[in-house]
Amino acid sequence: MKVLRTIPVFVLLVFFAFPALVHAARIGDVTDTDWGEQTFRFLSLRDAAVRNAVLGSVFMGVSCGLFGGYVVARRLALFGDTLSHAVLPGVALGFLWSRSKDPVAIFIGATLAGLLGTVVVAWIRKTTRVKEDSALGLVLSGFYAVGICILTVIQQMEFGNQSGIDKFLFGQAAALSSEDVSLMGVVAIGALMMVTLFNKELLVTSFDEGFARSVGVPVEFIRYVLLVGLTFAVVTSLQAVGVVLVSALLITPAATAYLLTDRMGTLLLLSALFGVAGGLLGSYGSFLGNNLPTGPFVVLACTSFFAIAFFCGPKHGLASKWLRRRNRVRQVSLENTMKAAYQVLEAGDFAKESVTVGALAARRRTSVTEARREADDLVNAGFASMLGSDDAGPRYSQDARLFLTPAGWERACQIVRNHRLWELYLTNEVRYAADHVHEDAEKIEHVLGETVVRHLERILKDPRRDPHGKVIPSLEDIERGSGLSTNPASATGYFQQN
């Protein structure tokens, strides 16, 4: 279970982060911080940096969350990562053109390179059978290599100020300025507008392009609206918060939402929500102590949401799936025990109303201990009561007597009925050989619903006996048990067939 490691690491970090280690000159090493004080200060929004981080989280959460929904559904999840590499030649050329680290020239260069990369991805996808991820990879590594070549040329040229240009474009979350935040606000509004205006078109083109075309949706136009919007969102976020945070905000919240919902609308909403929450939680976390990098904390906050959904999501979560499976197994085992009890009773022509655990064990072909355990399970589930020793050892259990409660009797009858009806159906209607139908019925008896059973009854014209000549318990048989007292010591023979 290596996947578990990410969570403990995160938890560990949160725990061990706070005793600040001491060394010289980093600001975080020479100041003391206190949880409570910092929390209050964060919530008071007194510092411009905190205000920027909070607003930035909200805006980026919204825009990346919305774009992320489509990006993840369209298998373009690594688009952010791709663009962050593909802008490098643009950055280098912007520097060459302005001959200085002029932010405007570099930003323009980066945007143009990003757009070109986007167009090339779309082109490769359109004209070849290369898959999305490979197309992204081609652009990522190809463009990046061009950038590296230009940089190695630049480093030989006489500028004297080219150091750090490959990192120059990339900001970090803690360095957000109010200009960055307003730019992010614009992008977030753009994303919201895009989603509301082209909601239907984006949905249908993402799901089924051929069909979209057939109903006259301008597929190409929609594709470029999405990709160009995305490019702009990624490049602006890149220069504000850096590569990894952009990739993470684009993917992780949307993937988390994808685990929780089956509807696109809900997915977009949840994704934006998780993005915002991750941003806020991460910023807050990194504000609590010294030397806690903000961007990575936001990433980890988003991942922890994902991990929770991955394990505990109600529908697709690992733990939920496991629980459901376990319940299922338990239920089948209970039903099999009840069926065995019924069959023992039936073998005795319903002369007795109780079953010994020994007989049950013989019927189920298990050990007495095992049968006793199963019988106890039945008792605990309220389907039976037991008369006999409390000692669960085999010697005492052998003769312990098990009485089905009315609920247990009803369920047992239903299961046997399902089983025999299905056998009859397979032999009469599907023309299976009578000796081949048992296996199949063993499985299906547990899952046949009310409607299917009614349907089978109609097809088979309310049969009384199964292919092996055994009586199929009817509704009356079920009712026979319902008026009973649960006192195991009372009358005898009331299950007797007439």
Place this chain on the structure above:
Amino acid sequence: MQLLGLGSIFTILFFAGCDAGDSDGKLVVVTTTTHVTDMVKFVAGDRLDVIALMGPGVDPHLYKPSAGDAATLAKADLIFFSGLMLEGRMADVFAKVSRRGTKAYAVTENVSEKSLLEPEEFEGHWDPHVWFDPAIWSKCVDVVSDALTENDPEGKAGYTERAEALKAEYLAVTHWAQARLSGLPEGSRYLVTSHDAFNYFGRAFGLEVLAVQGISTATEAGLADRVAMVDFVKKHGVKAIFVESSVNPAIIEGIAKEAGVMIGGELFSDAMGQPGRLEKGPDGEQYDIGTWVGMMKHNVNVIVEGLK
């Protein structure tokens, strides 16, 4: 040719042991960072050709050799590099260089460990930005002149003479800088920058150095650190803070804005400026920012002008 009949791949691999070598017999000397280049060029004088791998403004962390650089290295006789892992993997390669005929020297190899700064938790991982401490940097000159002498005994007199001259010049700059910086009021001797390259500088000239980020370029600043820095700047009445040539200035700009102080200017940290470009100091003196001396003067002037 040193070939034995081993696998055919390996046969081809080493088919060539016989490089033509340089015909004129002059030693080929290759240097890495701008600081080392400046030093080696001065000591070597006209006697040797010195080829620099990293041009002005090239950050040693991010330098990538071009095909030409690779060819230069392949025929190098002597390689001078900064050492202390400043050049990352490349320093590692140089330290183990095993090709026949190539010798590599870290200029910092004889610096005593005691004079180096190291983090408390991790011994032996010294701060590599030693050129900001003139005392240490002077010792490095000896490494260069000794190495040159060893490989070119005939030039010994010249090397020793120029090395002494260089050290004298370093000393002069040190005195000048101390005088300049001592003019700063006691309470305002804080050097606030984005990353942690100025520890030696602070130690040598009595400034308290504070950075938002650590030495490693992989770190990121935190929100709390940024706010704490703003508080610090306000509390101590720091007049100016400084950006560095090789780090994105956004965070320092943000802090300056919030704390209401000015950006004192751009400091040279891991690389120097373009050789031959002259800058005029506030006292009217002209210096070449492509040399160590000019770089120091630039930094000192920027700091003093900002903080006074």
Place this chain on the structure above:
Amino acid sequence: MAQLPPPLEIHDLTVSYDRKPVLYGVDAVVEAGSLVGVVGPNGAGKSTLIKTIMGIVQPNGGWVKIFGQPYKKAVTRVGYVPQRESVDWDFPVSVMDVVLMGRYGHAGLMRRVSKRDRRIASECLEKVNMQPFSDRQIGNLSGGQQQRVFLARALAQESDLYLMDEPFAGVDAATETAIVELLRDLKERGKTLIVVHHDLSSAREYFDKLMLLNMRLVAYGEMEETFTPDLLQKTYGGRLTILSDVAGQAAGRSEFEQEGTPKL
């Protein structure tokens, strides 16, 4: 009196991928109210024909007209049922969402889906017996159910001409019967249906007309005229040895689909 233009008119249509011709000189006019099965061996260009009609694939020569107009102009009059494998079934949409997509052509761009659209969509689901599943995510359906959803979507388009790409592929017997009933019903209401079909043995029962395709149009016409050993032999070439048997009796399984060139 000017005659109404036919629902589908194909003239000298030629399409090629990678320089390999896939369709060559196909000429056909489909009259209103026809229920046409398109059959032919694998790689004969059946799907390509549908895609070319819809303008997804550009022809190298020839033209297609729908109700006398190019496809773009007649978009709302055409309903399309793509192959089931063509979409990502994990996509986060419900059955209802998919059927509502059929209304997009009518709703017009930028307009919201109306109550009426919803009602129509839910009626269409009713027709294919999928109403109880309308909130399910589409991945949680069986193959037959998925195909029914696609049919409901096509119904919701309220078109006059339907193009269906292998609607019977991988569906259960019940769905197959339901689809056939639906096709008949649509035909009764004067719609035109063109259905790509892979099983020659059932083609005879399901359709009124047959389009025999193998790169070229071998034959097109009423079932009696086209379902002949001669023409089938021509369509399937030498691949089918027991051809006369198949032509003779419509029942039984044909195995020739296993053979043939890789599907394009």
Place this chain on the structure above:
Amino acid sequence: MREEFFPTFDSVSVFVDPWLSGFESTFQVVLMGFFVCLACGVIGNFVVARRLALVGDAISHSLLPGIAIAFVFTSSRSLPAMLIGAAVAGVLTTVLIELIHRKSRVKPDAAIGIVFTTLFAVGVVVISIWLDNVHLDADCVLYGEIGLVPLRESFILSGANLGPLPIAIMGAVALLDILLVIVFYRVLLVTSFDAGLARSLGMPVNTTHYGLMIALALTIVAAFEAVGVVLVVAMLIFPAVTVGFFFERLPALLFGVAPLSLAYSLGGFHLARWLDCSIAGAMVVTAGALFVVAWFFGPKGGLIYRSRALGFLFATSKQKISPQIVG
């Protein structure tokens, strides 16, 4: 100092000189390039088929916590420690990716994104908190550089100097990858293209998946150490995709990688000599150029072959109907 961006092209100095006046180092660089392209290309075929094309880039980010934690344990930046840390992190990355996309409905590309951003964030946090006074990042402690290969330590076998050690290691890795592919050819083929069928044939699908991913991670880390990121990330994708324009069957795809690797390596080297730029970068640019050539002229799905008219500009993605590799 350099003034012009494109130096004048002189065929003698670009093509002849490197082989005459520096044969040994030229040969070693080209051979190293060839080995890296070959190792990555062979394994890249499966990576591309499994829609994990960007796994190389993912690992380049996600090995940061590996080297950070290795440093915490060993207090050393020595190569073996860093390599072990990186290899562990690389394997962890690929295993987590497999786990997430198999155990949930999250697609492989999103799984890659989640895993690498998370691991990278963990790395940055570890370094920021504990190691911020040590100069530690993958660029400075792990990534090699192809141009420096001739200067690397020698591989000495029974007294004979067999040239730089990294070349020998990379050659061995390439050989090992090829051997693995040959030995497990059938299993890899079936599990990559039809996991359901593989399972029904009783093939160890899970083991194969994880085994392939581990081999992939180790190859990538070894190649990072030898030549750095740029070349490795690209070579996992370019050869496989480019060959796909010429062949459609897996054996042909695998064989096609070798000549391409040679072309990339030689072409890139000389391009770098001409432009005097990064050798690894130039090799990738060569690969990009060859990809564009294949894109236009490749007999299988190239634009020219696709349609005689210029219909390709209007054609759609629905056209790519045949599977990438017909198994």
